Amino acid sequence: MAVEALAAAVRSGERTAVDTVAQAFTRIEEVDASVGAFLELWRDEGIERASEIDRRRDSGETLGPLAGVPTALKDNLSLAGHELNCGSKILSGYRAPYTAGAVERLLAADAVPVGRVNMDEFAMGSSCENSALAVTRNPWNLDMAPGGSSGGSAAAVAAAEVPLALGSDTGGSIRQPAAFCGVVGVKPTYGRVSRYGLVAFASSLDQIGPLTRTVRDAALALGSIAGPDARDSTCSDLPVENYLESIEDGIEGLKVGTIREVRTSALDEDAAEGYGWALRALEAAGAELIEVSVPLIEAAVATYYVLANSEASANLARFDGSRYGHRATGARSLQRMYTDSRSEGFGSEVKRRIILGTFALSSGYYDAYYGRAAHIAEAMRQQFASAFDAVDLLVTPTCPSGAFARGERVDDPLSMYLSDVFTTPPSLVGIPGVSVPCGLDSRGLPLGLQILAPPFADAMALRAARAVELAIGFECSPEAIR
């Protein structure tokens, strides 16, 4: 059952929050041994929170828009008193001393967190295989990667373990796993959702967003977690729209841009075909397709990996064994303790990226790498702004292919990075991106369409995603865990 219907039934008293949450735990027990999405379940607390919601309803209180909805949290979102590992050994034993702003809003909307889900270590990866803690599988084919870094969030929703999960997206980490698992994933406009309590990877790019089975559910969830937060100075004060209000308005007469530089030759055959279906669905729904040019998107992956890793090398300096997490034993000096703790605690991909970021920021290389990448990102922002002068929305495939096999790319980091070719440009320019399923490839694996809108036009992107969803009639019903 979808978020919207569940919450409505709990609000009206047609079903109890306790039953709803208990059913989620039963489903998780049935399938998570195969899927491997969850790192920890909060069973007693979840049931307790649900019974409190039922009690409040019985006493006549009006419940929130996510009443009783079982929700999974990515392992980088703080919930006070609960362990938070970011998929890393270096944070083992760490307990969040406070609750993230987005999670506070989730609780205020009466959602029920049921556990934390797996991710690539520090959100660095596109397959969930960089997690130091667990293996997560794609519910459509257990040999395939669920995508990443929010692979646990996407897999849990696709396997119908929970109807809603929160993820975080820095260069595609919500949209790419959503596409691989056949669910809807939203990276909101930068600043739409508070990052307070989200473990930082690249602070100028990170955004929290929902993963759900339907576009309406994503709209409902985004409306619940978005909004100002004085504790995140980059969080916008703009009022939050009711994303459901205009969602059924359709896209008749809207100008939808395809990007000339998105070459179908960069896609595998199936992805190119799926993209074609999506474009025809948009046209059938009444959109006018117009080709526009955003030449710098061809520089996006390289730009992204310089900027994101530079920020990561600074943000991850705090993990040194002194204040929390893993501390190496036996070090006789402070410096030695830092180096030993970090070298033991971080996995390979995190080390690789810290080194890359340190290199890009180091004396003698700063101008050639960080400086140039910052220039290009700014120019790309202007190119996107010009494109949005001509069109209302832009579309691309979410990824160049459907899910790849687990193990296929772990030893080739560059090929892993290249799967972010379409998701990194919107991250660099701060605009909203929605991935909506647009069909299955010849292997029976989902494909996604990415819909982009100008800053803070998240509602329009969702509205177009809804039109595509209706036109294509995709059903998220993965074979492997039925």
Next chain:
Amino acid sequence: MSLDVEEVRRIAELARLRLSAGEEATFASQLSEIVDYIDQLRAFDAGVALSGGAEPEREVAANDVPVRGRPLLDDFLDNAPASLDRFLLVPQVKATPGGAE
């Protein structure tokens, strides 16, 4: 450009990381490939002057209100690998004389 093992070791030291010999060799080859890829940025003429930082939409300043109290400190120290009384405990800044450092 390619990064050799010595360069990788030097950058790792700047980042307070120590790599095994195997990691150094693997990283040198993988990072060289990645840096080669990133070097394509030279071909893109950004054509814009980088300002001294984008103009903020608004000035943002947090209220300068001290937060005090045992619970906050307790939460903080609960996560500490080692503490003594109300302080974090860490190894001394300089190595023990005669120690290995």
